[in-house]
Amino acid sequence: MKKLNWKKLRKIKFVVVDDFPDVSNDPFFQKKHQEAKDFFERTGIPDFIKNTGKSKEQQ
Amino acid sequence: MNRKGYEFIRDRSQCKYSFFSKGPMGIIRKIVEFENVTGDLYNLAFGDWDESLQKMDSNNRSNNQDTYLVLATVVAAVLDFTEKFQNRYIHIKGITPSRTRLFRMVINANWYEITKKLELKGLVDEEWLPFERNKNYEAVMARYK
Numbered sequence: 001m002k003k004l005n006w007k008k009l010r011k012i013k014f015v016v017v018d019d020f021p022d023v024s025n026d027p028f029f030q031k032k033h034q035e036a037k038d039f040f041e042r043t044g045i046p047d048f049i050k051n052t053g054k055s056k057e058q059q
Numbered sequence: 060m061n062r063k064g065y066e067f068i069r070d071r072s073q074c075k076y077s078f079f080s081k082g083p084m085g086i087i088r089k090i091v092e093f094e095n096v097t098g099d100l101y102n103l104a105f106g107d108w109d110e111s112l113q114k115m116d117s118n119n120r121s122n123n124q125d126t127y128l129v130l131a132t133v134v135a136a137v138l139d140f141t142e143k144f145q146n147r148y149i150h151i152k153g154i155t156p157s158r159t160r161l162f163r164m165v166i167n168a169n170w171y172e173i174t175k176k177l178e179l180k181g182l183v184d185e186e187w188l189p190f191e192r193n194k195n196y197e198a199v200m201a202r203y204k
Contacts, residue, residue: 028115
């Protein structure tokens with residue numbers, strides 16, 4: 001596996017748009033997300049997530 | 060060949076990213092979505108958008124011969140999202156074990172740069188362990204350091 005070019009990776013442009021495809025109820029994504037939710041419901045949320053102690057969210 | 064990855068767009072919620080893969084199979088829109096599972100835990104889903112059907116393509120094998128660029132862009136999306144929301148954990152599991160392995164290979168090949176920015180854990184037998192280089196994991200958990 002070739003290394004990523006990190007200098008160039010940082011230069012990838014991020015543009016915010018309004019006309020984004022509506023995937024909010026897409027069956028494929030819903031299935032993937034539901035699988036994750038089922039997994040964590042069965043195994044429980046790991047303690048390191050419950051107690052992050054981190055609060056520097058940048059909105 | 061441009062090795063930096065594809066430029067991409069994100070929606071207003073900042074939880075969805077999109078970019079275009081370009082190759083022998085044409086131009087294919089890819090979408091990365093971070094969905095809340097609970098609290099600060101988010102799940103990453105990734106796939107191809109079928110423009111004609113206006114839905115995600117569950118086949119998800121575009122064979123556009125640009126795996127490297129696609130993975131680089133997904134990594135860029137993860138870095139962008141976790142840098143914005145630094146308390147959030149991202150759960151990453153491929154649609155197949157081979158896809159999870161591919162993502163793990165990206166981490167291994169870019170170990171220094173990725174671990175400088177992200178705290179990683181790997182899943183083994185339903186237990187989350189500190190991520191170690193060149194080990195097999197069923198899924199990966201990432202958060203900005």
